[in-house]
Amino acid sequence: MKWTIGVLAVIGIMISSSRFVISQVGKTEITKWQYGKNGAVSLTYDDGSVNQFRVAVPIMDSFGFPATFFIITANIPGSRYHGTFIGRPTKAIIEETARIPTNKDNFFERASAVGFLGYEGTLDFHTRAGELHDEGKNVEQAYRVLDEAYEKVRTGAFRPSNQRERSTEEGSKVTWDELRSLANRGYEFASHTVTHPRLAVLDDANLVYELERSRQDILDHLGFAHTFSVECPYGTENERAVQAALLRYQLARNYMPDANVDDLDRSNTLDPAASGKEYVRWQRGALTETPMELMKSWIDKAAAQGNIWLVLVFHGVDGVGWKPKTGAELKDYFGYLNSKKQSLWVATFQDVAKYIRERRQSTVASYTDGELISIVLRSELTDLSYHLPLTLKTYVPGEWKRVEVRQGEERQQVEVLRANRAGYVLYQARPDAEVVRLSQVVQSR
Numbered sequence: 001m002k003w004t005i006g007v008l009a010v011i012g013i014m015i016s017s018s019r020f021v022i023s024q025v026g027k028t029e030i031t032k033w034q035y036g037k038n039g040a041v042s043l044t045y046d047d048g049s050v051n052q053f054r055v056a057v058p059i060m061d062s063f064g065f066p067a068t069f070f071i072i073t074a075n076i077p078g079s080r081y082h083g084t085f086i087g088r089p090t091k092a093i094i095e096e097t098a099r100i101p102t103n104k105d106n107f108f109e110r111a112s113a114v115g116f117l118g119y120e121g122t123l124d125f126h127t128r129a130g131e132l133h134d135e136g137k138n139v140e141q142a143y144r145v146l147d148e149a150y151e152k153v154r155t156g157a158f159r160p161s162n163q164r165e166r167s168t169e170e171g172s173k174v175t176w177d178e179l180r181s182l183a184n185r186g187y188e189f190a191s192h193t194v195t196h197p198r199l200a201v202l203d204d205a206n207l208v209y210e211l212e213r214s215r216q217d218i219l220d221h222l223g224f225a226h227t228f229s230v231e232c233p234y235g236t237e238n239e240r241a242v243q244a245a246l247l248r249y250q251l252a253r254n255y256m257p258d259a260n261v262d263d264l265d266r267s268n269t270l271d272p273a274a275s276g277k278e279y280v281r282w283q284r285g286a287l288t289e290t291p292m293e294l295m296k297s298w299i300d301k302a303a304a305q306g307n308i309w310l311v312l313v314f315h316g317v318d319g320v321g322w323k324p325k326t327g328a329e330l331k332d333y334f335g336y337l338n339s340k341k342q343s344l345w346v347a348t349f350q351d352v353a354k355y356i357r358e359r360r361q362s363t364v365a366s367y368t369d370g371e372l373i374s375i376v377l378r379s380e381l382t383d384l385s386y387h388l389p390l391t392l393k394t395y396v397p398g399e400w401k402r403v404e405v406r407q408g409e410e411r412q413q414v415e416v417l418r419a420n421r422a423g424y425v426l427y428q429a430r431p432d433a434e435v436v437r438l439s440q441v442v443q444s445r
Helices: 002-024 050-063 090-097 107-116 123-134 139-154 176-184 204-222 239-246 292-305 327-339 349-360
Strands: 028-030 039-047 068-071 188-191 261-264 279-285 308-314 344-346 362-369 372-379 390-396 402-407 410-415 417-419 422-429 436-440
Touching: 028 362, 039 050, 039 292, 039 349, 050 176, 050 327, 090 107, 090 139, 107 123, 107 139, 107 204, 123 139, 176 188, 176 204, 188 204, 188 349, 204 239, 279 292, 292 308, 292 327, 292 344, 308 349, 349 362, 349 390, 362 390, 372 390, 390 436, 402 422, 410 422, 422 436
Parallel strands: 039 068, 039 308, 039 344, 068 188, 261 279, 279 308
Antiparallel strands: 028 390, 362 372, 372 436, 390 422, 402 410, 402 436, 417 422
């Protein structure tokens, strides 16, 4: 009797399980990451120093990795816009500093102008005052830094400069033509402003100039696709600066306001595993002193956890630029990343953000009609910047081995994958386009 009950129980479980598998047929979802991967990685570079292109790009090419470069547009020969001060004559500002100390009413104007007074060394005072103010260390001390700068100007302590200073090294030989060629190969270029200032201490006119004129040069030389992203210099999270940036760009690397994304910047020490958000945008800076073991652990965590978008930030390469990594280190690191390609989607900064946003704003519905499964994919996004195909996962009948996917004139064949006795396919589809049709590919004998 016990044996009979046991057999009946097993049969009942089998029937129930079979019904579950059958009921799954046609069920479709949008995968969390493109291609059904377990996480995403974006390789990003700041400043546009020459060895990023001469050394790092060939290494990335060898693995087929795209990347995003946040470029300082004034440093590129042929750019229309360069560093300047928008406002009153600087002579009037200098004369005024002899009578009125720097305070909250004149600080932003003086911080904006100090690098463009026509003297060598004054730009350093903008950077120092900006750091103190932006990071909330000591606002009163920031005022004193500017007072010191203007006093030295008035007393002739600085040597006159023949040209206005810029905030980063000169001599970059990369050209717009070279960048255009790389853009055509799938690399993303994005704004790092005109001159890389401390945006938080610029007055409104100069803040707008740095953001808009950089965007305009990128638009003129590389096209609209490369005006999607911006990185405000020094990774500032100053609300005024960030909001000004997001009025002009779809996405900022230093701040992502999306409700379903936990945004952990480079200085954040929170373990991304502690986040309860659907996605974690986890920025990590790979500097000269960063151990390779630690850098590889970031990749391991992104591959294992399921909701991490690892945004890697590089600066100098092979001795050129800030805190450089060597070409040998990059080759080792990217090789390790390549070993995890079954789990990780490596994509440009804007493409990962687009996928996250498109997925959140899209709906999918399916129905079966005999041997045909039809899927309708719709998006609420009306901005034409969002045009990535999404990865769909559809369960198919258990006897199917291979499936043809049709959307309009596009056709692809995909193998059926299996998990928990259920068969499914992964494939790409475009939102708001034709209905997707799935049918079994009958193998000829």
